[in-house]
Amino acid sequence: xxxxxxxxxxxxxxxxxxxxxxxxxxxxxxxxxxxxxxxxxxxxxxxxxxxxxxxxxxxxxxxxxxxxxxxxxxxxxxxxxxxxxxxxxxxxxxxxxxxxxxxxxxxxxxxxxxxxxxxxxxxxxxxxxxxxxxxxxxxxxxxxxxxxxxxxxxxxxxxxxxxxxxxxxxxxxxxxxxxxxxxxxxxxxxxxxxxxxxxxxxxxxxxxxxxxxxxxxxxxxxxxxxxxxxxxxxxxxxxxxxxxxxxxxxxxxxxxxxxxxxxxxxxxxxxxxxxxxxxxxxxxxxxxxxxx
Amino acid sequence: xxxxxxxxxxxxxxxxxxxxxxxxxxxxxxxxxxxxxxxxxxxxxxxxxxxxxxxxxxxxxxxxxxxxxxxxxxxxxxxxxxxxxxxxxxxxxxxxxxxxxxxxxxxxxxxxxxxxxxxxxxxxxxxxxxxxxxxxxxxxxxxxxxxxxxxxxxxxxxxxxxxxxxxxxxxxxxxxxxxxxxxxxxxxxxxxxxxxxxxxxxxxxxxxxxxxxxxxxxxxxxxxxxxxxxxxxxxxxxxxxxxxxxxxxxxxxxxxxxxxxxxxxxxxxxxxxxxxxxxxxxxxxxxxxxxxxxxxxxxxxxxxxxxxxxxxxxxxxx
Numbered sequence: 001x002x003x004x005x006x007x008x009x010x011x012x013x014x015x016x017x018x019x020x021x022x023x024x025x026x027x028x029x030x031x032x033x034x035x036x037x038x039x040x041x042x043x044x045x046x047x048x049x050x051x052x053x054x055x056x057x058x059x060x061x062x063x064x065x066x067x068x069x070x071x072x073x074x075x076x077x078x079x080x081x082x083x084x085x086x087x088x089x090x091x092x093x094x095x096x097x098x099x100x101x102x103x104x105x106x107x108x109x110x111x112x113x114x115x116x117x118x119x120x121x122x123x124x125x126x127x128x129x130x131x132x133x134x135x136x137x138x139x140x141x142x143x144x145x146x147x148x149x150x151x152x153x154x155x156x157x158x159x160x161x162x163x164x165x166x167x168x169x170x171x172x173x174x175x176x177x178x179x180x181x182x183x184x185x186x187x188x189x190x191x192x193x194x195x196x197x198x199x200x201x202x203x204x205x206x207x208x209x210x211x212x213x214x215x216x217x218x219x220x221x222x223x224x225x226x227x228x229x230x231x232x233x234x235x236x237x238x239x240x241x242x243x244x245x246x247x248x249x250x251x252x253x254x255x256x257x258x259x260x261x262x263x264x265x266x267x268x269x270x271x272x273x274x275x276x277x278x279x280x281x282x283x284x285x286x287x288x289x290x291x292x
Numbered sequence: 293x294x295x296x297x298x299x300x301x302x303x304x305x306x307x308x309x310x311x312x313x314x315x316x317x318x319x320x321x322x323x324x325x326x327x328x329x330x331x332x333x334x335x336x337x338x339x340x341x342x343x344x345x346x347x348x349x350x351x352x353x354x355x356x357x358x359x360x361x362x363x364x365x366x367x368x369x370x371x372x373x374x375x376x377x378x379x380x381x382x383x384x385x386x387x388x389x390x391x392x393x394x395x396x397x398x399x400x401x402x403x404x405x406x407x408x409x410x411x412x413x414x415x416x417x418x419x420x421x422x423x424x425x426x427x428x429x430x431x432x433x434x435x436x437x438x439x440x441x442x443x444x445x446x447x448x449x450x451x452x453x454x455x456x457x458x459x460x461x462x463x464x465x466x467x468x469x470x471x472x473x474x475x476x477x478x479x480x481x482x483x484x485x486x487x488x489x490x491x492x493x494x495x496x497x498x499x500x501x502x503x504x505x506x507x508x509x510x511x512x513x514x515x516x517x518x519x520x521x522x523x524x525x526x527x528x529x530x531x532x533x534x535x536x537x538x539x540x541x542x543x544x545x546x547x548x549x550x551x552x553x554x555x556x557x558x559x560x561x562x563x564x565x566x567x568x569x570x571x572x573x574x575x576x577x578x579x580x581x582x583x584x585x586x587x588x589x590x591x592x593x594x595x596x597x598x599x600x601x602x603x604x605x606x607x608x609x610x
Contacts, residue, residue, distance in 0.1 A: 028431075131312030134584045138546030139564060143580045146568040147323035149331075223437055227550055230439045231565055246439060253447040264440035271435040 022284040029280020035273035043089040050083035054240045063256045073258035076248065081258060085266045088242040091235055092267075095152060096221035099159025100214060106160065107167020108210065112198045114168070115175025126172065129165040137162045141224060142233065150233045155225055162224075163217050170213050174206030208285040212278055219274035226267045242267050298599055306592055310585065314366065317581045318359050321349070321573045332375060332571045348373065349573070366581065372574035376566065381578040384563065389582065391461065392559035394471075395551070396544050398479045400537070403486035408533070410487075411494025412526070415502065426491055433488020438547050442481040442554040449477060459556040478555045482547050486540055493536040497529040504528075531602050538594025542587050 024030060042049060051069075058078035066073045072081035114125040132140065144158045175198070178184060187197050228234030229243030237244065242263045249260030321328050329345035330337065349372075350358050365371060371381035414426035450458040456476050464471040501507060502525055510520045549561035556562075560579055567575035 127308055127312065130309045131316060134309050134313050134588045135580070136542035136545040136583060136587050138549055139580055139583045142549065142564055142568050143317070143320055143576065144323075146571065146573070146576045147320045149325070219435070226437055227439060230437075231550065231553060233565070233568055243437075243439070246437075246443065250443045250446075253443060254451050257447075260440075260443060264437065264444070267437050267440065268435050271437075272431060275431060275435055 019284055023280055026280040026283060028276045032273040032276030032280065035269050036277065039089060039093075039270045039273065042086055043093045046086040046090050050080075050086045052080035052083040054084045054087040055079065055238055063252065063259065065256070066258055072262040073256065075245070075259050076252065076256075081245070081262055084240045084245060085242065085263055087240040088245065088263065088266065089270075091152065091239050091241050092222055092225050092243075093270075095156045095225045095235070096159065096218055098153075098156035099163065099221050099225075100217050102157065102160025103163035103167050103217065104210070104214060107164040108171045108203065110164065111168035111171025111173075112175045112202055112206075115172035116179055116194070116198050116202060118176075118179070122172075125168070129168045132161070132165045137220070138224060138227065141228060145228070145233050150228075150236060152235050152239060155228055155234050158228075159221050159224060163221070166217065167210065167213055170209050171203075171206060174209060175202050178202050178205055208281075212282045212285060215274050215278035215281060219271045219278065222267065222271050222274070295600060295603070299596060302592055302595060306588060309588060313584045313588070314363055314581065315359070317577050317584070318362055320577060320580070322355075324573075327351070328571075328573050332573065345375075371578035371581075374567075374572055374575040374578075376570040376572040376575065381574050384575065385560065385578055385582050388558055388560045388563050388579075389586075391557060392545075392548050392552070392561060394464065395475065395478055395482065395548055395557065395559060396541070398475055399482040399486055399544060402479055403483045403490055404537075406483070407487045407491035408494055411491040411533075412498055412521075414491070414495045415498035416521075418499065423495075426495060430488045430492045433484050433486075436484065438481060438485060438550045439554060441484055442477070442551055445477050445481055446554070449480075459554070461555075461557045474555075474557075478551045478557060481551050481554075482544060485547060486544060489540055489543075490533060490537055493533050494529065497532045498525065501525045501529045527601075531598055534594060534598055534601070538591055538598075541590045541594075545583055545587060 056079060058074070060078065061070070061074050062078045063076055064070055064074045064078075070080050070082065072085060075081055075084070110125050110129065114122040114129075135143070140162045141155075141158045144161060145154060148154045148157070179202075184197060184201060187201060192201075225234060226241070226243035226246075229241040230247050231243075232247065234243060235241035245263035246260050249256070249263065252259045324331050327342065327346065328349065328351070329342045332345060333341060346352060350361055353361070362372075369382050371385070373379070374381050374384055377384050410422075410426050410429070414423040417423055446458055449455050457474055460474055462470040462474055507520060507525055510524060511517075515523075545561065547561075548559060549565055551557070552559040552562035553565055560583060564576065564579045564583070566572075567579060
């Protein structure tokens, strides 16, 4: 066992270095990483950075254009759009992170169990996954919201359910190919328990494709959360939400473009970030693909 | 495995999935906290009205009986009554289905016309300005929220330039020109996303094919560049693109919700949204079911086309 673990760590270290070198070569992905770090920082420190309260109304400064006092201008109630964007990031990132974590846990457990156990359990689990996959993801989200009612945590739960199948498929295909490997077979002979094999030995080896999935689902999750808010079935006021700001701002596009353009761009930044990182990671994990 | 055997196998696999879909859609109503009738009518509804709706929805029967009743209805085309539109769900859905179908087909057509040439050009001239252009279209397409691009297109092409109407819909049989003018901006909005994905796939698939042994052999044999490209490489590069377009279809149906809402087009997507907002459960169920069946059938067709073009896939899957 010890030699096995040692070998694995050694291999992991050199792989990690190689991996980092390959990743840095992909300039687009590095730009993406930079965008994500920036978004993460302003999200965490929103209340320190924001010059105003996101809900403070000022009727003397309604629909004012960008200025030193209001870098992104103000909205129809005189609220500072820059501050609202920062707090909007908090909302969307909280929801997306929770959703992706839920999907990761549910999907990975389902997929690893299906792939490792095989047989009837595999059939049953993957048929259920197929059922969820039969719905276009936004339609599934809308259907669940119809039942659960619109709310912040409702959206997180809905994302979790809607993205479970993707993680399940990725985890399953990794588990199926690893199941037959020599080191798993020898662990079985030594009497390691099934959960131990699945989570201590198969999962670490499946981590690459899963990380790619996590980054890409983050991009989708941010878009979906914003879309649901835009449609009026997601985050409800007074929680600041980037999608909702566009709903309100779109009627002022010819007179106050900043009202919708800044929130729109704000949504795009982390999505571009996660998409380029996801692509970069995929190329790095799977150099055979010529996606560059 | 023969192709028809594969076809039968795939169709049979669809049966348990659609059965699961029907159970899921049926139970949606039962996920509603409290009584769906109260949720639909609001807290100020009278006792009698609530009892009436509960009776209409068959909520007083035991669950298996309810499911069988509902499912028999689905099979015979009876999806119940819509409360917000005052009519049978099935006839509402039929009208709206064709509106969405037009939008999706137009998007498919335009996006293929743009993405395939652009993808090929990007693959042939790797790291040239056209490749960088295609790459930036690719990243923008998947990163811009549909509702943002839609709103920006309205501002530029409808409000500012006045080339197209801001929103609305005209039935094609009434006035095809007006219909297309109304469909132009919605199609453009949806195309941006569709082009991004299909084009990137076309590009990477073309690059991969061009690197294959047999293409190099054909070149070495002295075949003209054009006939290598269009006679051999193109056909094989198409296969993954078709798969991607099939998968894209789900995103298109999702995107249709947003686009139809922004442009006030009475399609299926907008109907789902309105039904959700109105808590019109029979209509939610019917529309969601129809969209899931539609998506599943398109996926099946995509798999069949791909396996027809590349019989090796049938072997890999068995």
